[in-house]
Amino acid sequence: xxxxKICYNCNNCLKTSSRLLCDFLVTQLYPNxxxxxxxxxxxxxxRHLGGSVVPRIxxxxxxxxxxxMAQKFREYDQFEAFYTKPRNTLDEYLELHTMxxxxxTHETLPYFIYRLIRGAYTFENLAYLxxxxxxxxxxxQHLSQSERIEAMTDIVRLVxxxxxxxxxxxxxxxxxxxxxxxxxxxxxxxxxxxxxMPEYVCGIDVAGGDSHYGERLDEFIQLxxxxxxxxxxxxxxxxxxxxGCYPELLPYLMRIGHGIQIPLKYPELLPxxxxxxxxxxxxxxxxxxxxxLDNINPLKVVFERCFEAGVDIAICTDNxxxxxxxxxxEYENLLxxxxxxxxxxxxxxxxxxxxxxxWPYDHPPTDILTELINSEAVMS
Numbered sequence: 001x002x003x004x005k006i007c008y009n010c011n012n013c014l015k016t017s018s019r020l021l022c023d024f025l026v027t028q029l030y031p032n033x034x035x036x037x038x039x040x041x042x043x044x045x046x047r048h049l050g051g052s053v054v055p056r057i058x059x060x061x062x063x064x065x066x067x068x069m070a071q072k073f074r075e076y077d078q079f080e081a082f083y084t085k086p087r088n089t090l091d092e093y094l095e096l097h098t099m100x101x102x103x104x105t106h107e108t109l110p111y112f113i114y115r116l117i118r119g120a121y122t123f124e125n126l127a128y129l130x131x132x133x134x135x136x137x138x139x140x141q142h143l144s145q146s147e148r149i150e151a152m153t154d155i156v157r158l159v160x161x162x163x164x165x166x167x168x169x170x171x172x173x174x175x176x177x178x179x180x181x182x183x184x185x186x187x188x189x190x191x192x193x194x195x196x197m198p199e200y201v202c203g204i205d206v207a208g209g210d211s212h213y214g215e216r217l218d219e220f221i222q223l224x225x226x227x228x229x230x231x232x233x234x235x236x237x238x239x240x241x242x243x244g245c246y247p248e249l250l251p252y253l254m255r256i257g258h259g260i261q262i263p264l265k266y267p268e269l270l271p272x273x274x275x276x277x278x279x280x281x282x283x284x285x286x287x288x289x290x291x292x293l294d295n296i297n298p299l300k301v302v303f304e305r306c307f308e309a310g311v312d313i314a315i316c317t318d319n320x321x322x323x324x325x326x327x328x329x330e331y332e333n334l335l336x337x338x339x340x341x342x343x344x345x346x347x348x349x350x351x352x353x354x355x356x357x358x359w360p361y362d363h364p365p366t367d368i369l370t371e372l373i374n375s376e377a378v379m380s
Contacts (some may be wrong), residue, residue: 041125041365043352044327046281049133050100051319052116055080084324090241090290091209101137113162121168124327127365128356132175132205136186149189160200173202173358180208184219191223195230202357203233210237210244217248224252233357241292255279263305270309279355283318285325300339314352
């Protein structure tokens with residue numbers, strides 16, 4: 001955790017963008033001028049709402065409200081071991097999402113979101129967070145398809161308002177996920193909700209296992225074309241596994257969810273990614289949990305080839321709860337395993353803010369903090 005005594009004299013911030021960011025730091029992240037407060041420094045671009053519930057919070061919820069699920073495990077340690085253990089495949093791993101999706105309803109979402117935001121602010125020093133999920137899967141299952149589609153707007157509004165009403169102020173926005181196992185009509189409706197609710201939604205994604213896109217590639221291309229024509233930001237789970245490599249989708253994506261197979265197996269694509277200013281959202285722990293990689297050593301090649309080609313990488317957690325891992329640990333693990341060095345880490349941290357879909361300032365928080373410190377040093 002970082003602590004800082006904030007200068008409240010914004011006259012030292014000479015640039016307009018810096019003054020705006022200083023106002024944000026003071027009024028939102030540092031509401032108490034008389035004391036010190038946690039310094040929020042990081043941006044998280046790839047985090048799923050379902051996979052963000054840490055084991056302890058989910059266990060307590062099951063104990064209080066879902067005894068049938070809690071009774072499957074005699075003790076918390078057994079539940080944690082089951083919830084966080086590595087799976088053999090991505091599809092097997094994704095089945096865990098259904099456990100949480102079924103309990104993340106209109107009534108319970110505030111409970112989970114408040115605790116998610118509180119943990120991200122307190123333990124991860126997040127200044128910015130994009131939450132992604134499929135709103136259709138949070139609607140009541142007993143409703144008809146058309147009724148569930150209609151209910152999605154209430155879910156998106158609830159997630160947005162709950163995220164903003166937290167007493168742990170983080171700039172948040174939503175990425176709505178189309179799903180490889182949902183029908184075209186539902187996916188189009190999800191896209192339309194994203195277009196209609198820019199106050200809460202900053203982008204669109206496709207998820208559900210990248211090996212399942214192939215037979216419906218034309219559908220997803222059409223949906224992404226519509227998204228781009230409406231000015232909606234786009235990302236997509238692509239090139240995560242060897243079975244999920246679809247170059248036809250790349251031109252429509254502003255960021256690539258995971259994308260590690262590009263530098264590993266298709267490095268010839270990197271120059272075009274650099275020209276298009278596309279960023280990879282790399283989630284190191286995920287590839288161990290899904291059986292995609294045996295260890296994180298191949299990620300050294302991913303980072304090296306991307307740096308050489310000029311392709312940005314944002315380091316992310318993906319499913320912090322399923323992994324029981326927070327963003328600073330992802331940083332630390334990459335450093336201690338000699339995958340990247342501190343200079344490269346800073347480059348990736350800056351890239352996360354630069355490619356954030358809804359970060360409203362020209363600079364990351366560290367820049368304004370540095371300016372404030374340097375200004376005080378000059379004045380003294």
